[in-house]
Amino acid sequence: SEVIEMHEEPASAVRRKRSSSLVVGAEMVKRGAADAFISAGNTGAVTAAAHLLWRTVPNISRPAIATVIPSRTGRFVLLDSGATPDADANNLLEFAIMGGAYAEAVLGVKSPKIALLNIGEEETKGNSLTKAAYKLLKKHLPNFVGNIEGKHVFDGRVDVVVCDAFVGNVILKTAQGLGDFVLEMFKDSMPKNPIMRMPLILLKGGINRMKKRMDYSEYGGAPLLGVDGICFICHGHSNSKAIKNALMLAQKGHERHLIKMIADRAEKKNEGEAISV
Numbered sequence: 001s002e003v004i005e006m007h008e009e010p011a012s013a014v015r016r017k018r019s020s021s022l023v024v025g026a027e028m029v030k031r032g033a034a035d036a037f038i039s040a041g042n043t044g045a046v047t048a049a050a051h052l053l054w055r056t057v058p059n060i061s062r063p064a065i066a067t068v069i070p071s072r073t074g075r076f077v078l079l080d081s082g083a084t085p086d087a088d089a090n091n092l093l094e095f096a097i098m099g100g101a102y103a104e105a106v107l108g109v110k111s112p113k114i115a116l117l118n119i120g121e122e123e124t125k126g127n128s129l130t131k132a133a134y135k136l137l138k139k140h141l142p143n144f145v146g147n148i149e150g151k152h153v154f155d156g157r158v159d160v161v162v163c164d165a166f167v168g169n170v171i172l173k174t175a176q177g178l179g180d181f182v183l184e185m186f187k188d189s190m191p192k193n194p195i196m197r198m199p200l201i202l203l204k205g206g207i208n209r210m211k212k213r214m215d216y217s218e219y220g221g222a223p224l225l226g227v228d229g230i231c232f233i234c235h236g237h238s239n240s241k242a243i244k245n246a247l248m249l250a251q252k253g254h255e256r257h258l259i260k261m262i263a264d265r266a267e268k269k270n271e272g273e274a275i276s277v
Helices: 010-016 021-030 043-054 089-105 128-140 165-188 194-214 240-255 258-270
Strands: 036-039 067-070 075-079 114-117 144-148 160-162 222-225 230-233
Touching (some): 036 043, 043 222, 075 165, 089 114, 089 160, 114 165, 240 258
Parallel strands (some): 075 160
16 A cells, blocks of 8 residues: 655645555545544645545635643643644634634533734734734634733633644644753753652652643644544654544544534634624
8 A cells, every 4th residue: 555655745645645544544534434534644644635635614715733732721722733834814713713613512611712822912913914813803703812922822811822833833843842841851950869869759740740731642633623524633653542532532523513513603704793602
């Protein structure tokens, strides 16, 4: 069978390698032989396969990858973290709609608070993209709470953070790198003398809990929202626990009619109505 390698150009690889497991899986969903598609393969190829074979949900123009990230009080959804780096203001509104639907349907958040990632909290801050997006989110989403700065995304004040994929991916990779850096700094600062290290044993439980909250396998995979089907993209080094958790999230998305929820809310947006989430 064919394999889509990580270095290949996604769209052309999907068109050429029709017998790859990645394309076969997406086609199974398209013809109704499967209810969801989960892959730990090439992120770009998964996105391309779902987009090319399924198309997008009606009234949604571009897909977004939604990543669940731990916060001080729980977790939040960051999107887009990898699918659409050149998003426009209308795309960001669609991302907000999809992120709110995912937080509600799959994560069980009632009336999720939605914020726009920006360089300041004031409505006048930001570039032309964020200023235009702010107006759209304010008009269509009652649960839009305004702009949020990068330093506040982890404090638990919001449930959904919206941005384009360029910014979102930088935020995601920075958070991952910083988490590893903090843990390594802690290890390096530990006393070498075993006797002096004994009092630190009391901190072991807290450290293990922190590591668990930062473990990607706890969150399964990231949903590709906006395509007309349930799709989860897992980390390339995913273990069995991560795949299991992704399967459980996909099942929730299917059983709770996530795609229909997104479609219904996108239709209201297209008709100029306010969207309750």
